[in-house]
Amino acid sequence: MSDSSPLPPVRLHPEAELARDALSTPLLSRAARLARWAGPDTRVDAGAGLVDEQLPAAAEVLGLTGEDAEAHASEAWRVAVDTGLVEVVDEDEGTVAAGEELALLTGGSPHDVLAVWQGALETVLADASVPDIDGLDDALDEGGEIDFSRLEWDPDAEADFLDGVLGNLYLLTVSEDGPGESPVPLPALAASMIVPSDMGEPTNDVLEQVSDAMMKLDDQFRLLEPVGLVEYQPVDEALMADAEEEPAAPVDDTDVTRYGMVRLTPLGRYGLRARLLEAGFTAPAVGELADKGADALFDGTAAFPRRAAQAETEAWLARREPLVAARELLAAAKGGDAGAPLRRLRCQQALSLVGAEAEPALREVLGDAELGGLARVWLAERGAADVPPPSEAMIFWLTVDTVAAQLAAEGNSDELQELVEGLAQQHQGFFAAAWRVEHPATADVLEAMGRLHPDKRIAKEARKAAFKARSQQGG
Incomplete structure (x- = not known):
């Protein structure tokens, strides 16, 4: 180890x-x-x-x-x-x-x-x-100590x-x-x-x-x-x-x-x-993070396997009121740093364990560029009324964020490869639009998609899109 x-x-x-x-x-x-x-x-x-x-x-x-x-x-x-x-x-x-x-x-x-x-x-x-040890007595030196060189x-x-x-x-x-x-x-x-x-x-x-x-x-x-x-x-x-x-x-x-x-x-x-x-x-x-803030929860469970992360999150939620917990989770999930996509994935997983009492917290971030997409997903899954449809830009941003989080959580896993193949199949012209997404991880995500997709033609499209994204970002 x-x-x-x-x-x-x-x-x-x-x-x-x-x-x-x-x-x-x-x-x-x-x-x-x-x-x-x-x-x-x-x-x-x-x-x-x-x-x-x-x-x-x-x-x-x-x-x-x-x-x-x-x-x-x-x-x-x-x-x-x-x-x-x-x-x-x-x-x-x-x-x-x-x-x-x-x-x-x-x-x-x-x-x-x-x-x-x-x-x-x-x-x-x-x-x-x-x-x-046989012959231990023979290994004793003059002072009665064991001479390990004799054994x-x-x-x-x-x-x-x-x-x-x-x-x-x-x-x-x-x-x-x-x-x-x-x-x-x-x-x-x-x-x-x-x-x-x-x-x-x-x-x-x-x-x-x-x-x-x-x-x-x-x-x-x-x-x-x-x-x-x-x-x-x-x-x-x-x-x-x-x-x-x-x-x-x-x-x-x-x-x-x-x-x-x-x-x-x-x-x-x-x-x-x-x-x-x-x-x-x-x-x-498991349970060590229950009395710490949501930021510590996300950082601490970043490398946890899925079931362990859920158990730790359940222990954290058990000490808080659902609405208060949801607001704290959402606030800690924001950011444009490299660890932010995984924090939002952990936030989404944590919110899936919270009941309907948390709904006001999700509605409060519907207009947030980083959290609005996951908030709509949460509300739609619970059949909430009056959920505004996401814009195309928000859909693409959330997609890039999700793939970036999966890359951070699991690397080049079979599950991620299936996700990449599904995205390219479901969205015609995906790469033509994706390189324009204003997300810090856009180029990295497109490069990963080019590496993971088994179809050489589609993989080449992804790599070209990654190049365009890097050029747009000035890198």
Whole structure:
């Protein structure tokens, strides 16, 4: 992912709901229970981890049994320390006390709770980036620190790989053409990091890399599920039963699920968005513009996909009276700058969601050169009486404005090509009249029509008209 362009907006659940989700995650709830259990007799080692003698008692407090009970208790304790639920009061004695953050879990705001959970997430992500390494003891230097040069492992590369995978999972989740709430197959997620986008049939070497990445991700998502980031269906153990034999490729959707399925939870969407923002990405959320002006609404939704732009606009309209909203939208849509056509398109889309109470605002701009056309369209669609017919000049101006807006919103899309073909077919002599339209985007629109129209003769007419328009504009 590039941090230079905004990501699609994410739909977040209310913070109060997300805070409840955070408090109920296995890892944070265990960490909180251990923080409340810890007392004067609790001892920690030099790294603030529970001493081995106290792990059985910690596991018992958490109701954990089995061979992994103490490991899970140790992990929960580490989260409690890292998030400030527990603090070391005497390093020499190894004694601890409840930390200031513990009170936030019961007396703090939802945002406070989520901040604590975010700290827990960072701890788990750091752990997930550390693979099981054979011969770790042999890699320790004289001071007891890990000498990474002795290992076939780059900690920065491992962290970057996991960040990239989670970034791709976030992008798939929030994209309008992605799976949305549905889980993503682990092979597809692994392939998104390994297989080049321009590669046709993957080579055996690339497929082997994808398989290795899947096994790594299987371990990592098992660690990330207890903190509430994802819901994860692990890789079927039977597929890995024979290490010497490569598992067969999945043959149907049911088979694919055996290779692992992962879904970003609502809490996970919140957490990853926070990390993306901190990393410098533009990661908008639906509803952020609801309390801002119409100009901010238009600017903010300029790059949004259609459904996301509508959801953001609906949230904005919900806070305003229809007539007041319509007047504000129309005022913000005016202008002759390069972004103005797209603002008017967003205005038209917003006004389509407003009821008949807005009619006076539309009638007030019937005589406006920039807004009169869209006002007539709005009134006519609602069967309003006494709507003056548009002049030919207004029709052509609105046409140029509409095409300019579509170019800004979608570029050279199939939908725009259909619009261009339709215009040329419906209006005989369109180009002979269009080049005279006094709109700042006239020449650009005619050039685009020449580029998009499949008929060479008509495309040539459009290019000639564009040349005339530029000459008229002095450019």
